[in-house]
Amino acid sequence: EAGVVQSPRYKIIEKKQPVAFWCNPISGHNTLYWYLQNLGQGPELLIRYENEEAVDDSQLPKDRFSAERLKGVDSTLKIQPAELGDSAVYLCASSQPGTGETDTQYFGPGTRLTVL
Amino acid sequence: KQEVTQIPAALSVPEGENLVLNCSFTDSAIYNLQWFRQDPGKGLTSLLLIQSSQREQTSGRLNASLDKSSGRSTLYIAASQPGDSATYLCAVNTGRRALTFGSGTRLQVQP
Numbered sequence: 001e002a003g004v005v006q007s008p009r010y011k012i013i014e015k016k017q018p019v020a021f022w023c024n025p026i027s028g029h030n031t032l033y034w035y036l037q038n039l040g041q042g043p044e045l046l047i048r049y050e051n052e053e054a055v056d057d058s059q060l061p062k063d064r065f066s067a068e069r070l071k072g073v074d075s076t077l078k079i080q081p082a083e084l085g086d087s088a089v090y091l092c093a094s095s096q097p098g099t100g101e102t103d104t105q106y107f108g109p110g111t112r113l114t115v116l
Numbered sequence: 117k118q119e120v121t122q123i124p125a126a127l128s129v130p131e132g133e134n135l136v137l138n139c140s141f142t143d144s145a146i147y148n149l150q151w152f153r154q155d156p157g158k159g160l161t162s163l164l165l166i167q168s169s170q171r172e173q174t175s176g177r178l179n180a181s182l183d184k185s186s187g188r189s190t191l192y193i194a195a196s197q198p199g200d201s202a203t204y205l206c207a208v209n210t211g212r213r214a215l216t217f218g219s220g221t222r223l224q225v226q227p
Contacts, residue, residue, distance in 0.1 A: 004159070033214060042120070042205050042217025043160070056214060091159060103148070103209060107159035 002026070004108035006092050012114045018080035021111045025073070025094030032069060033105065034077050035091040043091050049075065079113075087115045118143045118210050122218035129196055130226050137191040137221045139206030144184050150215065151180050151191050152205040160205065164191070196225045 005024040013019050025032050030051050035043035046065065048056040051072035060067065064083070069075040079086055089112050093105040119142045129135055139149070148167045152160040164173045164180040166189070172181040179192040193200060203222045207215035 041219050042207070043215075044217070045214040048214050093160075104150070104162055104165055105215065106162070107152075109157075109159040112157070 004092055004094055004106055006090075006108035006111055008111055009109060010112050010114075012116065013082055014116050015084055016081040018078065019082050019113060020079075021077045021090050021092075021113075023075045023077070023092030023108060025075075025092070026106055029094035029096050029106070030072065031095045031097070032075050033093040033095075034067060034075070035093065037089040037091055037110070039088070046077070046090075082113075082115045084115050087113055089113070118146075118208060118216045120206060120208055120216050120218040122204075122206055122221050124221060125219065126222040126224075128224040128226060131196060131198060133196050133225075134192070134194050135196055135223075137193070137204050137206075137223070139189040139191070139218055141187045141189075141208050141216075143208075143210060144187050145210060146184065147209040147211050149180075149182055149189050150207045150209070151178075151189075152207060154203045154205060154220070156202075163204075193223075196223075198225045198227045201225050 007022050032049040034046040036046050037043040047060045047067050049069045067077045089110040091110045092108045095103050095105045121140045123138045150165045151163045154160050166173045166182040177194040182189045201224050203220040205217050205220045207217045
């Protein structure tokens with residue numbers, strides 16, 4: 001079974017440029033998450049989708065970040081314009097509907113963004 | 117707001133040693149707690165998941181315990197090997213179906 005796929009793996013851009021990240025979750029996983037991981041820190045949630053619906057986007061900086069999950073499968077996270085402080089690893093994860101207590105999230109390899 | 121703390125931040129041990137990684141959290145109302153492994157430049161791999169009603173989980177040389185009332189979990193690694201070198205992250209699920217992570221413990225096992 002294929003895992004969570006993310007692309008690109010690495011991206012280098014200049015500040016004020018736009019950038020987009022793509023995620024394909026594990027087949028059958030209805031819940032999709034985008035996390036931000038700064039160097040030396042644990043991941044922090046940006047947004048969570050249940051199918052096509054963004055059910056928790058309270059931590060997403062909406063002035064420059066946007067996300068979509070068309071047809072409840074693949075998802076795209078966009079930053080426009082990028083700032084120096086956006087340099088980090090962007091992780092996508094997915095999970096099956098569960099009881100809550102047994103929810104396990106499966107993570108992709110991440111996209112490492114460097115903003116110059 | 118849930119906060120998760122991991123101690124130590126880094127650890128270096130000789131091969132074969134048994135070791136303990138610590139995780140503490142501030143809000144005991146959790147659904148589960150997970151331990152993840154992260155290798156450099158890679159995503160996270162789930163090692164163990166402990167449900168809120170459980171006290172411990174074991175997988176091979178790994179044993180994780182949970183004391184929800186005191187807000188603590190430990191990950192015990194027996195007979196450490198160089199291949200265990202990685203960053204270990206603790207995360208709690210507080211029912212929002214998103215995880216709150218600690219900053220991790222960076223483990224180096226010397227051959």
